Amino acid sequence: MSPLSSRHIVLARHIPGRPEPEHFRLEPVEVGEPGEGELRVRTLFASVDPGTLSRLGGVDSYAPAVKLGEVIGSAAVGEVLDSRDARYAVGDVVAGGWGWREHAVVSAKGLRKVERGAESLSAELGVLGxxxxxxxxxxxxxxxxxxxxxxxxxxxxxxxxxxxxxxxxxxxxxxxxxxxxxxxxxxxxxxxxxxxxxxxxxxxxxxxxxxxxxxxxxxxxxxxxxxxxxxxxxxxxxxxxxxxxxxxxxxxxxxxxxxxxxxxxxxxxxxxxxxxxxxxxDYFARFGEARVALRGWLQDGTLKHREHVAEGLESAPALFAGLFRGENFGRAVVRVG
Amino acid sequence: MSPLSSRHIVLARHIPGRPEPEHFRLEPVEVGEPGEGELRVRTLFASVDPGTLSRLGGVDSYAPAVKLGEVIGSAAVGEVLDSRDARYAVGDVVAGGWGWREHAVVSAKGLRKVERGAESLSAELGVLGxxxxxxxxxxxxxxxxxxxxxxxxxxxxxxxxxxxxxxxxxxxxxxxxxxxxxxxxxxxxxxxxxxxxxxxxxxxxxxxxxxxxxxxxxxxxxxxxxxxxxxxxxxxxxxxxxxxxxxxxxxxxxxxxxxxxxxxxxxxxxxxxxxxxxxxxDYFARFGEARVALRGWLQDGTLKHREHVAEGLESAPALFAGLFRGENFGRAVVRVG
CATH class of the missing domain: 3.40.50.720 (NAD(P)-binding Rossmann-like Domain)
Structure with missing residues (x-):
């Protein structure tokens, strides 16, 4: 294991009104080695959520405001590259909230393992997220x-x-x-x-x-x-x-x-x-039960969903800005990996 | 029994904004004899309610709009002058919703008998109303x-x-x-x-x-x-x-x-x-239970209330207009009888 050259997207300017790509900045970053109880992951998909805007104006909302230079939060799905937690092995797929990063070191707490099932992995960010x-x-x-x-x-x-x-x-x-x-x-x-x-x-x-x-x-x-x-x-x-x-x-x-x-x-x-x-x-304790139901309906074909997938982490800011003009059609995600 | 010369207050003009006394008109009226199942009452107190305004603009709200020339609705307490219903005798005190009238012929249905208790009769329009x-x-x-x-x-x-x-x-x-x-x-x-x-x-x-x-x-x-x-x-x-x-x-x-x-x-x-x-x-079915509780608290002195009593039915419009300037102090009622 050694540091990994990667990229992430940070808040470049607080957003007083509608977002534009220039409110964000893509930055190179070295991603270090995971400590005890941590994993290093390679992002496969990251979500692009309208609700994030409520945190980008510099004012605390139901979640604290994102500060300038901080990485934009989002849901993400990734593959485990290195594991210092016994529950996860290299090659596992996990979902978490590490945001707009190509690679990340994350605590194993707060992650969940994703079975590679019939659905696409990006479904974990949308219909199952x-x-x-x-x-x-x-x-x-x-x-x-x-x-x-x-x-x-x-x-x-x-x-x-x-x-x-x-x-x-x-x-x-x-x-x-x-x-x-x-x-x-x-x-x-x-x-x-x-x-x-x-x-x-x-x-x-x-x-x-x-x-x-x-x-x-x-x-x-x-x-x-x-x-x-x-x-x-x-x-x-x-x-x-x-x-x-x-x-x-x-x-x-x-x-x-x-x-x-x-x-x-x-x-x-x-x-x-x-x-x-x-x-x-607030319903976190019941997410498992809900996912069982949703996954069942997906698998029997009675629940339809649709995704709007943009390629590359760098496409996230423009996709985000487009959400507020109704430009996306389906759950907006970026394919990173 | 014979017709009784009386007065009531009607809506003279729809009220687009804040009420003024000139939106109302005091009119003489002959109050006829009660039919089967009806009473003729002499009003003792009538209420002056801010909520009434929502019905005076000519647009239906949670209650239908009052039409021009119609008597203004309100709660009222009165004494029975003539009774054609076996449940009520001359001299009984009843509460109902016959509005801004000095006398009224009312159906016995929808009335309730008021015990002359420790509280003033006007309390039936306020803390017990x-x-x-x-x-x-x-x-x-x-x-x-x-x-x-x-x-x-x-x-x-x-x-x-x-x-x-x-x-x-x-x-x-x-x-x-x-x-x-x-x-x-x-x-x-x-x-x-x-x-x-x-x-x-x-x-x-x-x-x-x-x-x-x-x-x-x-x-x-x-x-x-x-x-x-x-x-x-x-x-x-x-x-x-x-x-x-x-x-x-x-x-x-x-x-x-x-x-x-x-x-x-x-x-x-x-x-x-x-x-x-x-x-x-919507809680009508439970009014009795609530009144027992409220009356009990009044009688043991733990529930205080206050009334703003104006004299004469003719004072109702000015009192009503004053409600929206915060001029009343306590439940606004007019003493009619």
Whole structure:
């Protein structure tokens, strides 16, 4: 074992609004040898997550802010090059959260071994990773749709929304998605089997479109977007509707005074709504159970997913910036190895 | 029995913003004889409720909008003048919802008999009426403070807030109120026994004041105000805090585009907040149980309340308009009889 020449991506400038590639810097780095209880890994895939933006503005959020010069955090899958932990052998594949690095030395704690199964390894970052788990617990624990209820999902072609809608369908709900562009909408309806889909780019009145596709109101809204889309939907909820707030992409990096703001708050009372924010890591103790279910549905072909794979760690900043323009189609990951 | 010359107050003009007395009209009316199953009553007290404004703009809310020329709804207590229902005798005192009328013919259904007990009859409209019940279910069913948790109550000198804070104290919570003006604040702290009180009129930074008085964050916020006060408090909530939205006085009569809007929505996720709107009538089946508890606390002296009584039905519009300037101190009622 000896130091390894590698590269990683750090935060070059705090991001006050929308991200651009120049907010990041690709740097060479020497990756040392693992200590006791550590592994050295070669990254195969790293995730590119919209939620990361909430940590790049220099202000602490549900996770501490990333400092200038710090490596960007993300989920990652890699191959073990050197192991100083008895549970892992060279050649094993592990998943962890070591971020945008081509190689890393990581503690064996907090890793999990990935079986090379029927799914691609990148699925560990998407449908079997944080997005899939967010969908699973967001629908089954918070939204809890009953048979025949209407579930609305924003970012329906995205990593969370696509899985959430399919899980809601399994529960017997009528599922309506919101997505941007004809191609995504077609996939959501035809491949994922949503009952209806709303193309927010082609609708002039989103509220009217939601009421048209959800004529009895929305019983469960799983929201990743926030902002005006959330506000509009509040006015379309059914009695005792549940709004599950799993992400607020529209608000990330936007100073409070510039946000659209929720103005339809009277509907909270009128319709007796419950609006709940959640962080999937709170369900960590149940991730195993959820992954067994998700993997089973993947393997029997009833759960579809889609990835947007860019080549090389260096492509991560541009892919990240594109997330906020809706440019990705499917779970965004970079293939590093 | 013969028709009775009486007066009532109707909606003269829809109210687009804040109410003024000229939006209402006092009219003479002949009140006929009760039919089978009906009573004729003489009003003793009628309530003046901020929530009524949500129905006076011409737009349906959680209750249908009041039409021009219709009598303003409210809770009322009255004496039975004529009875065509075997359960009620002349001279009985009943509570119901017949509104701003000096006399009324009402169905015996939906009335309840009031015992002339230790409390004043007007208490039936306040601490034993909808406001007291809202406080009871808002705290005990939705907020559910645990011992040692911090409960923040807006409109703490008001009909809901004053009772809510005292019930939260009974649950062992640390209770902080927000009220306007030194006199109200003194009453909330000294007479009601809140642990601390914030005078929103004298604080330049309400958020800083909330953080000062709630150093471990707010576990339960019972809100009657909405608007900027709700938005500010969202940023001061503790992990897994519950926001109980029982009224949004700041938003009543304000068109959505002119509302301040909630901009601190990221705290929903950061702190895993649950925000829930409720209408106390949903707990109708349990009103009896709640009144037994509230009456018991009144009688043993552990529940304090305060009323702002104006004389004569004709004083209702000005009292109503004053509610939105914080002019009342205690539950607003008019003594009619």
């Amino acid at each position: 944080i997005p899939g788990l967010t969908a699973y617990f967001g629908i089954l624990e918070l939204g809890r749709p009953k048979e025949g209820e209407t579930v609305l999902v924003s970012s329906a072609a995205g990593a969370v929304g696509s899985v959430a809608g399919q899980i809601a369908k399994r529960q017997g709900a009528r599922v309506v998605g919101i997505a941007g562009g004809a191609e995504k909408c077609r996939w959501v309806k035809d491949a994922l089997g949503f009952d209806a889909v709303i193309d927010y780019r082609s609708e002039t009145d989103l509220g009217a479109a939601i009421r048209r596709e959800c004529p009895r109101g929305v019983d469960v809204y799983l929201d990743n977007v926030g902002g005006t889309m959330l506000d509009t939907t509040l006015a379309c909820m059914a009695l005792r509707g549940r709004v599950v707030v799993s992400g607020l992409v529209a608000d990330y990096g936007v100073p409070p005074e510039q946000r659209a703001g929720l103005k339809n708050t009277p509907f909270l009372i009128i319709q007796r709504l419950r609006m709940e924010g959640f962080v999937v890591l | 909808i406001p007291g019940l809202t406080a009871y279910f808002g705290i005990l069913e939705l907020g559910r403070p645990k011992e040692g948790e911090t409960v923040l109550v807006s409109s703490a000198a008001g009909a809901v807030g004053s009772v809510a804070g005292q019930i939260a104290k009974r649950q062992g919570a640390r209770v902080v109120g927000i009220a306007g003006g030194a006199e109200k604040c003194r009453w909330v702290k000294d007479a009601l026994g809140f642990d601390a009180v914030i005078d929103y009129r004298s604080e330049t930074d309400l958020g800083a004041a909330i953080r000062r008085e709630c150093p471990r964050g707010v576990d339960v916020y019972l809100d009657n105000v909405g608007g900027t006060m709700l938005d500010t408090t969202l940023a001061c909530m503790a992990l897994r805090g519950r926001v109980v939205v029982s009224g949004l006085v700041a938003d009543y009569g304000v068109p959505p585009e002119q509302r301040a809007g909630l901009k601190n929505t990221p705290f929903l996720i950061i702190q895993r907040l649950r925000m829930e709107g409720f209408v106390v009538l």
